[in-house]
Amino acid sequence: MVNYLKRYRIPFSGLSLGTHDFEFDIDKAFFDCYEYSIIKNGNLNVLVNLHKQENMMVLRFHITGTTTLTCDVCLSAFEAKTDIEERLIVKFVDEDMAESTEEIIVLAKHEHELDIAGLLYEYINVHIPHYIKCSEQGDNIKCDETVLAKLNGLTSKQEETKQTDPRWEALKNIKYNQN
Numbered sequence: 319m320v321n322y323l324k325r326y327r328i329p330f331s332g333l334s335l336g337t338h339d340f341e342f343d344i345d346k347a348f349f350d351c352y353e354y355s356i357i358k359n360g361n362l363n364v365l366v367n368l369h370k371q372e373n374m375m376v377l378r379f380h381i382t383g384t385t386t387l388t389c390d391v392c393l394s395a396f397e398a399k400t401d402i403e404e405r406l407i408v409k410f411v412d413e414d415m416a417e418s419t420e421e422i423i424v425l426a427k428h429e430h431e432l433d434i435a436g437l438l439y440e441y442i443n444v445h446i447p448h449y450i451k452c453s454e455q456g457d458n459i460k461c462d463e464t465v466l467a468k469l470n471g472l473t474s475k476q477e478e479t480k481q482t483d484p485r486w487e488a489l490k491n492i493k494y495n496q497n
């Protein structure tokens with residue numbers, strides 16, 4: 319699995335100063351490498367435009383294609399159009415002293431390649447919408463009516479029992495905070 323991710327590396331040490339383009343593909347095999355990935359499947363193309371300078375590199379990522387999302391409402395899986403743009407700055411330093419931040423990665427001068435698998439994983443997962451619904455992210459699809467009907471039956475029952483004392487809610491919060 320780790321071996322599979324080796325293809326998501328950019329060997330930059332031999333590159334001349336200036337811009338260079340790289341292309342990668344992401345599919346199920348990629349997501350399979352990440353046990354805790356919320357996205358389990360997708361079909362994405364990654365274009366990386368790398369601008370190499372004397373002491374740094376600026377990388378622009380453009381990730382397009384589809385990811386398989388699970389609807390929060392009817393729980394069915396569907397393909398959602400995905401279009402993600404990210405930028406990353408890589409700085410070269412003499413020692414591994416400086417710390418990397420979210421947008422700036424610091425690499426020691428002797429490094430020769432940039433592993434972008436983790437970055438791609440992060441970019442894709444960070445862009446998962448907070449609220450996923452067939453009709454929102456899907457392409458001309460609607461929620462599964464039969465599932466909705468069943469779920470509606472369940473939630474109305476749940477709501478009847480949900481009318482609890484606010485003091486009890488406060489106690490529950492305390493309990494969870496102790497963990």
Ligand SMILES: [Zn+2]
Binds near residue numbers: 390391394451460
């Ligand atoms: Zn749905």
